[in-house]
Every structure is written in structure tokens, then in C-alpha cells.
Amino acid sequence: MQSGTATQERVKLGLALSGGGFRASLFHIGVLAQLADMGLLRRVEAISTVSGGSIIGALYYLYLRALLERKSDEDISDGDYQQLVAELLEHFLRVVQLNLRMRTFQSFSKNLKMFQPSYSRSDHMGELLDGKVK
Numbered sequence: 001m002q003s004g005t006a007t008q009e010r011v012k013l014g015l016a017l018s019g020g021g022f023r024a025s026l027f028h029i030g031v032l033a034q035l036a037d038m039g040l041l042r043r044v045e046a047i048s049t050v051s052g053g054s055i056i057g058a059l060y061y062l063y064l065r066a067l068l069e070r071k072s073d074e075d076i077s078d079g080d081y082q083q084l085v086a087e088l089l090e091h092f093l094r095v096v097q098l099n100l101r102m103r104t105f106q107s108f109s110k111n112l113k114m115f116q117p118s119y120s121r122s123d124h125m126g127e128l129l130d131g132k133v134k
Contacts, residue, residue, distance in 0.1 A: 013043045019051025022096070028056040029089050036081040056092070063088050095129065103128055 015035075017028045035041040049057035063084050067076060105111060113119045 011040075011043050012045045013040060014046040014048065015044045017047065017049045017053030017057050019053055021052050024052045025056050025092065028053055029085065029092065032056070032060060032088070033082070033085045036078065036085045039078045041081040041085070042076065042078070056088075059088055059092065060084075098128070 013035075015031075017031075018024060020027070032041060035044065047057050047060070067080060067084055071080070107124070110124050114121055114124065
């Protein structure tokens with residue numbers, strides 16, 4: 001019989017993040033935080049997302065990729081995962097406070113530019129985000 005620790009180290013997890021808008025996004029961040037606190041976030045090997053869950057899933061991936069570029073997997077601690085989720089939450093809240101959805105329509109010239117097939121509301125939101133959030 002194997003010890004609990006040896007068994008736990010081999011556990012592989014999948015994570016599904018559903019849709020549901022802003023409230024679901026905050027819930028998903030809470031799930032990531034709980035998994036990090038329990039030392040299980042490092043065990044997640046696959047993430048499936050849909051709709052609003054895709055926002056947090058993509059943001060998590062970007063933060064995890066940056067962490068893996070700075071440290072090797074064996075050097076990453078549970079504390080690193082906890083810090084990652086804390087930074088992700090801070091970033092998400094900063095972006096939400098920018099109210100990009102409403103600001104997208106504030107520029108008359110940008111609204112006119114959106115009639116061109118090569119420029120969309122998403123392009124403008126990306127420009128706003130790049131200029132306001134690190």
C-alpha cells in the first residue's frame with residue numbers, strides 16, 4: 001500500500017471553468033485560490049473553458065506561462081501558485097474598474113473606424129487595455 005503523500009503527488013487534475021459573466025469570473029478566481037491554498041493547483045494539467053470562464057482560463061495561462069519561464073517546475077512552490085492567483089485577481093479587478101465595455105464607445109473617431117472590416121470593437125478594447133493596464 002502506498003503512502004498518502006506518494007499517491008497525492010501522482011494526482012492529475014482537470015479544471016472546467018464555465019460561463020456566467022463577471023460573477024462567474026470571480027467565482028473561478030476563488031476556485032483557483034482554493035486550489036492553490038490546498039496545494040492542488042500545480043496538479044491541474046488540463047483546463048476546459050467556455051464563455052466567461054475563458055477569460056479567467058486565458059489569464060491564468062498567461063500568468064502560469066510567465067511563472068514557468070522564470071522558474072523550473074520543480075522550483076515552483078505552493079506559495080508561488082498562491083502569489084500567482086493573488087496577482088491574477090489584482091489584474092482582473094484593475095481591468096474591470098476600467099469599464100472598457102462602456103469606454104469602447106466614447107471615441108467618435110474610433111466608432112467611425114469600426115465600420116471598416118479591418119477594425120472592430122475588440123481591436124479598440126485591446127488598444128484601451130494596452131494603454132491602461134500593465
